[in-house]
Amino acid sequence: MTFFLNAPMIGFYIIALFILGCAVMLLSFQRVIYMALAIGGVFIGCAAIYILLGADFVGVAQLLIYAGAITILIMFAIMLTNHEAADPPHKWTVRNILSAVAAVLLGAVLLLVIRSTTWPPEVEADVNGGNSNPVAVGLALFQNYTVPFELVSLLLIVGMVGAVILARERKEDEEE
């Protein structure tokens, strides 16, 4: 692999630095609302990586869904609920230690998977197969992966209906 300082590589380093900076800020902030903003930064950085890789559609979808909708959902939840404005000081409990171990394990598994994948050798390999990116995504979704795509949408609908039912039952309890 070549690590020459060409423009996409410099772009990648800047974006990666931005993502890691936001992630570190997310962990080190004490106020919850700042964390929400930092996670927004992480999402925007990820979208930039997708666009850098030529997956425009995925990048913009990331921007629309994660940086737009989900971060705003988090902010709404923070602003409209009753909670401590700042996190309580950190303590090492059994739960925290187990979480740390799980996080390290997850990192190791991800690293293993990344290392064992055979990446396309050519740097200029065209992931879109000669089409524009949205066309390529559409062809992949509706030709090769139609059944998984439909199953995922089914899963989303089930999740949505579940959320509606959960919210509804609680209201009826309050009325009684």
Place this chain on the structure above:
Amino acid sequence: MWHWEANPLNGPAVLGMVIGGVVILILTLLVVMYSIYWQRKLIGWIQWRIGPNRVGPFGLLQTAADVIKLLIKEDVVPEKADRAMFLLAPIIAFVPAFTVLAAIPFSAHHVFTANISIGALFYVALSAITIHGVMLGAWASNNKYSLIGGMRSAAQLISYEIPLGLSIVGVVLMAGSINLNDIVEAQAKSGLWYVIPQILGFIVFMIASTAELSRTPFDLPEAESELVAGYHTEYSGFRFAFFMLTEYVYLFAMAGLFATLYLGGWSGPLLPGWLWFAIKAFLYISFQFWLQATMPRMRVDQLMSFSWKVLLPLALVNIVITAVVKAFV
């Protein structure tokens, strides 16, 4: 003809992009300055007044005077406000407003237009980021009117973004591309602007885009009579100017999107492309000001149900009709 995407990213290309950005920024500031002037003048005429006529010939420098006034005002940060967030919010609000202009094809030669393959979606996705700036500014102000205004604004922008996006889908289906340049070219080739075959989507787009811009009759986030000024109640001076600038840059960007999607962008007979684009964008902006002088404000309880129960079904019907016509006729 210069194409950004066909050239490697090297020194001159980066320099070209920076120059392009600065030129568009200056153009945008000019457009914003004179849309504010035109707004005051037009509404003045509609209300049987004269409008600004003191600063410069015909009052043409009125907005410049207003901006200078805002710039030299004291920059007040309320004592109980969340300082860092309060200072950051106007920037978060403004940056996406200016970035979306990159995807709008101003002229036939795409001098400063990014040929993004997902142009229309790019606009919708980035404009969602502005909601963060509005909400954070509202929350950081530590003021109940600001918070209520910010919440209203966020709820309204999110709800109306969906019919807006779905009304664009109709155009995308007809053109067979989400690339705004391709959409203009498809209209120029067919010789029929999409406002005619997409009339239903066009109506949904006009209503939803008015709501996205928080303009009358959807100006609930800034309802003066109940909320003082909504999310920017506590802002003053330069930061207030930034929020206002965001609003008017979006007006310009939405006018560009409107012209591109429904009126064939820069395409048109005889006149040069940029002039056609300017005429179409001017039509949209004037329409917004005309609405502002004519319509009363909607009630807050009507706002959400109107989006979800009227506009969304209409947009879906439009998509189904377009798809059926496209596939079988």
